[in-house]
Amino acid sequence: MINAVGNRMTREIARQQKLADALERTQIQISGGKKLLRMSDDPVAARRIATIGTAQASMTAWSANVNSASALVSQADGVMKSASDLMARARELTLAAASDTANPADRATIAAELGTIADQLDALAATRDSNGEPVFAAGPARVMRFDSDLSFAPVPSAADVFVVGGNSLSTGIRDAAAAVAANDKAGMNASLGELDTAINHVADEHAKIGLAGGRLDRIGDGLAARGITLKDERSVVEDTNLEEAIAQLHAQDLTLQAAQAAFAKINRQTLFDILN
Numbered sequence: 492m493i494n495a496v497g498n499r500m501t502r503e504i505a506r507q508q509k510l511a512d513a514l515e516r517t518q519i520q521i522s523g524g525k526k527l528l529r530m531s532d533d534p535v536a537a538r539r540i541a542t543i544g545t546a547q548a549s550m551t552a553w554s555a556n557v558n559s560a561s562a563l564v565s566q567a568d569g570v571m572k573s574a575s576d577l578m579a580r581a582r583e584l585t586l587a588a589a590s591d592t593a594n595p596a597d598r599a600t601i602a603a604e605l606g607t608i609a610d611q612l613d614a615l616a617a618t619r620d621s622n623g624e625p626v627f628a629a630g631p632a633r634v635m636r637f638d639s640d641l642s643f644a645p646v647p648s649a650a651d652v653f654v655v656g657g658n659s660l661s662t663g664i665r666d667a668a669a670a671v672a673a674n675d676k677a678g679m680n681a682s683l684g685e686l687d688t689a690i691n692h693v694a695d696e697h698a699k700i701g702l703a704g705g706r707l708d709r710i711g712d713g714l715a716a717r718g719i720t721l722k723d724e725r726s727v728v729e730d731t732n733l734e735e736a737i738a739q740l741h742a743q744d745l746t747l748q749a750a751q752a753a754f755a756k757i758n759r760q761t762l763f764d765i766l767n
Contacts, residue, residue, distance in 0.1 A: 536728050543725045549639070550718055556635045557711040560645040564704040567626050567646045570615050571697040574652075574660070577608050577615075578693055581664045582686040584608075588671040589679040598671050605668035609661040616653040616661075627652055637710050645703045652696045655689050663689055 587593060588601045618626045624633075632644035632651065653660050663685050670678030 540725060540729050543721050543728075547718070547721055547725075550714055550721070553637050554711065554714050554718070556637055557707055557714065560635050560637070561704065561707050561711070563620055563626060564645050564700055564707060566618070566620060567700050568697070568704065570618050570626060571652070571693065571700060574612060574615050575690070575693050575697060577611055578660065578686065578690045581605055581608050581667065582683065582690065585667045585671065585679055585682050585686060589676060589683065595674070598674060602668045602672040605664050605671065609664040609668065612653065612661040612664065613659075616649050616659075625649065637707075638714075641710070643703075643706075645707060646700060647696055652693070655692045656685075660689050660693070 584601045584605055588598050593601070616627060620626050626646060627649035628646075629649055632646065632648040634642050634644045636642045655663070663682065667679065667682035667686065669675075670682055
């Protein structure tokens, strides 16, 4: 009889320990906010969480690239506006110098200003971003990744923007300055034609940068929306539902207390029976 009683007590103690472990687990889930305490709890859910985590890490990197590229595009846009203004001013000056009313002093002043404009264009072409990198790459345009299968250069290279027909914009303006200084009518007229071509080229490149900015905005919005979806999905799989967990905790606590009370009562009765 003693062995039978001992076996029952052992089984009951094991059952209560299991109830206590479940109660502790629920408490940890509530305090930590996570349902899974180890991968073995739910291997399928754990794998899904890992997959989502990898996707979120990639999207964080892509979003950072979008932000960097958007800042680069914004800076490039400002540079292009300045370049457009300088090119328009260079054409205006060359046209004035080519008129019959321009005297040598006027042409000398105009030639000097054209030289200054050429220097300013060279400076614009060499503009650097906040990291000290060229906004317009000296070699091939800087390509950036914005998704698993999406990469492109948000800003063209310096050669794409500041070179037309094999000559830099500044070289064309210095040629115009030389023609003005020499009162070379044919040279000035040729420079006017080249300036018109250059102005159109700058406008086209500026438009491309604007299109890239709009594309980046759409990509950023798409990444943000996908990020919210992934966050919500991960929360469903990983996060503790506090309302359900608290209700479960109360139920587990009541069950454990009832088991402990019943065990204590039965144990007292069994001991009395043995003694008698």
